[in-house]
Amino acid sequence: MVDPRQTAPGRFTGFSPINFVLLVALGAMILASMGQVSPTPQQLVDGVPGMVNLVGRMLPPNTEPAFLARIGVRILETFQIALVGAAIGILLSLPIAWCAARKVSPLGRGHVVVKAFVSFLRTVPDLVWALLFVASIGLGAVAGTMTIMVDTVGFCGRFFAEAMEDAEKEPQEALSAIGAGKGSILVGAILPDIMPSLINSSLFALEKAVRSSVVLGLVGAGGIGQELKVAFDLFQYQNASMIILAIFLIVMVMEVMTDKLRAYIQ
Amino acid sequence: MLDLVTDTATDTAHTAPPQVPLIEARGLCKSYDRRKMILDGIDLEITKGERIALIGSNGSGKSTLLKSLIGLHSISGGSLRCFGDPVSAQSSRAQRLNMRRQTGFVFQKHCLVRRRSVLSNVIHGLFGEPGSWRAFSHSLASRDWRERAMQALADVDLADKAMDRADMLSGGQQQRVAIARALVRRPRLLIADEPAASLDPVSGQNVMNLFTQLCQTHAITLIYTSHDMAHAVDHADRVVALKHGKILFDRPASRVTRAHLQDTFDG
Numbered sequence: 001m002v003d004p005r006q007t008a009p010g011r012f013t014g015f016s017p018i019n020f021v022l023l024v025a026l027g028a029m030i031l032a033s034m035g036q037v038s039p040t041p042q043q044l045v046d047g048v049p050g051m052v053n054l055v056g057r058m059l060p061p062n063t064e065p066a067f068l069a070r071i072g073v074r075i076l077e078t079f080q081i082a083l084v085g086a087a088i089g090i091l092l093s094l095p096i097a098w099c100a101a102r103k104v105s106p107l108g109r110g111h112v113v114v115k116a117f118v119s120f121l122r123t124v125p126d127l128v129w130a131l132l133f134v135a136s137i138g139l140g141a142v143a144g145t146m147t148i149m150v151d152t153v154g155f156c157g158r159f160f161a162e163a164m165e166d167a168e169k170e171p172q173e174a175l176s177a178i179g180a181g182k183g184s185i186l187v188g189a190i191l192p193d194i195m196p197s198l199i200n201s202s203l204f205a206l207e208k209a210v211r212s213s214v215v216l217g218l219v220g221a222g223g224i225g226q227e228l229k230v231a232f233d234l235f236q237y238q239n240a241s242m243i244i245l246a247i248f249l250i251v252m253v254m255e256v257m258t259d260k261l262r263a264y265i266q
Numbered sequence: 267m268l269d270l271v272t273d274t275a276t277d278t279a280h281t282a283p284p285q286v287p288l289i290e291a292r293g294l295c296k297s298y299d300r301r302k303m304i305l306d307g308i309d310l311e312i313t314k315g316e317r318i319a320l321i322g323s324n325g326s327g328k329s330t331l332l333k334s335l336i337g338l339h340s341i342s343g344g345s346l347r348c349f350g351d352p353v354s355a356q357s358s359r360a361q362r363l364n365m366r367r368q369t370g371f372v373f374q375k376h377c378l379v380r381r382r383s384v385l386s387n388v389i390h391g392l393f394g395e396p397g398s399w400r401a402f403s404h405s406l407a408s409r410d411w412r413e414r415a416m417q418a419l420a421d422v423d424l425a426d427k428a429m430d431r432a433d434m435l436s437g438g439q440q441q442r443v444a445i446a447r448a449l450v451r452r453p454r455l456l457i458a459d460e461p462a463a464s465l466d467p468v469s470g471q472n473v474m475n476l477f478t479q480l481c482q483t484h485a486i487t488l489i490y491t492s493h494d495m496a497h498a499v500d501h502a503d504r505v506v507a508l509k510h511g512k513i514l515f516d517r518p519a520s521r522v523t524r525a526h527l528q529d530t531f532d533g
């Protein structure tokens with residue numbers, strides 16, 4: 001079928017004049033924007049004393065036992081928000097991803113609708129979700145948990161669905177030849193095949209949940225972020241530095257833990 | 267032809283009801299891309315208890331035909347009945363289930379679920395039976411099912427590998443697991459796409475002997491493809507040859523000659 005006279009394609013096939021024009025336009029836009037929003041050298045120089053002053057007022061971090069206890073409770077709450085939100089989110093993601101996955105979905109063509117819904121959940125930033133839930137449910141940890149849940153479904157829903165679409169086709173066909181329904185094929189052939197990828201995505205989701213649960217408090221959705229906001233609002237910079245250290249610790253502990261888990265699973 | 271039918275009808279009226287063919291294809295066509303016909307007007311009738319060998323060169327459409335028979339591929343033209351029910355895109359789920367429940371299918375590629383144990387894979391063969399949510403894994407399956415699966419594994423000489431992960435087996439061993447998975451449901455119709463292709467000569471012979479023996483004791487109908495002409499001729503009642511999407515010949519195995527085979531694989 002191959003035409004023997006077919007010539008080899010040129011070396012720069014992808015680089016048309018249009019692409020060149022677009023590239024130049026992009027460069028021009030970056031340069032123009034720099035003039036408007038990037039700091040001038042003068043501003044940078046002027047900012048240095050302010051930064052030094054701020055860091056000076058932050059040191060040493062507040063280590064009063066009463067304060068540390070309060071922070072400890074908040075850290076625990078942050079972890080709870082992240083864990084519960086991510087766990088529920090991951091569980092919800094499984095059926096949602098199943099419905100969203102092409103060729104696998106029990107909804108047939110309807111999978112597009114579910115996929116669009118998941119994209120919507122993902123594209124709205126988590127702080128915006130937090131604002132929405134604070135406005136509807138009220139201040140506190142529950143709004144935070146809801147936010148993490150929605151965020152996790154947006155993230156895991158997509159990656160789970162992609163994994164399901166990429167799962168090996170032959171075993172699925174074999175089970176279908178045996179007379180298994182869509183649900184049996186999911187549990188019998190697809191899930192075992194994609195289990196490592198599911199676990200990996202879930203661990204990432206958990207990491208992401210911890211990171212976002214830290215800042216949710218800034219808009220009143222519970223967790224350590226709430227303390228941070230109070231500290232800045234009241235100019236308690238020594239408290240703020242302690243909280244930042246604590247956040248750093250939380251995120252680091254989380255990443256070390258998920259790395260260990262990942263290595264263990266491989 | 268007509269008088270022949272009436273003749274036999276009066277002859278067998280008091281012994282057995284007239285045989286409905288298990289599979290009946292009329293002018294069956296299949297094209298994947300609506301341009302090239304892979305199957306082009308296949309007429310095929312298979313009655314209960316027959317053993318059919320399907321031969322043909324690579325790409326002649328053997329696997330396509332086998333998959334079409336139980337509706338894994340939708341057909342592009344003609345008519346097809348399997349177990350008396352029409353097979354088409356419009357078949358109801360109940361019809362499809364009825365057909366597939368009575369059929370064991372061994373694929374050309376092994377098609378095992380890789381991260382599951384060999385035993386679980388064999389138990390998957392019981393999907394479609396009542397209570398089949400228990401067929402997901404050997405740890406959920408009932409004792410009866412596990413024993414049936416072990417028997418099927420023993421039939422293909424793999425009982426000692428039951429708890430190994432399926433992807434830890436060699437290609438030929440995986441093929442035998444796939445055969446056990448097809449046999450565990452005690453099918454009435456067994457479709458096997460090159461069951462012996464990746465097996466060593468002795469295992470290949472054993473599998474073919476096992477098929478023959480099952481067909482004789484349980485009146486299973488067998489359709490298989492093979493590139494091994496000895497397998498095709500020795501273990502079948504009928505040999506059907508495909509060439510360029512059409513049936514080149516369809517005749518009793520005892521009357522297939524070297525010239526016939528030459529014809530099948532030439533150009």
Ligand SMILES: Nc1ncnc2c1ncn2[C@@H]1O[C@H](COP(=O)(O)OP(=O)(O)OP(=O)(O)O)[C@@H](O)[C@H]1O
Nearest residue numbers: 298299304322323324325326327328329330331374
């Ligand atoms: N899923 C598919 N999509 C498109 N074309 C296909 C598909 N499966 C098979 N074909 C084409 O149909 C033709 C017949 O393939 P098939 O697998 O039925 O041949 P075969 O007789 O089983 O060959 P082999 O002896 O190599 O197993 C081939 O030309 C192949 O390219």
Ligand SMILES: [Mg+2]
Nearest residue numbers: 328329374459
């Ligand atoms: Mg084939």
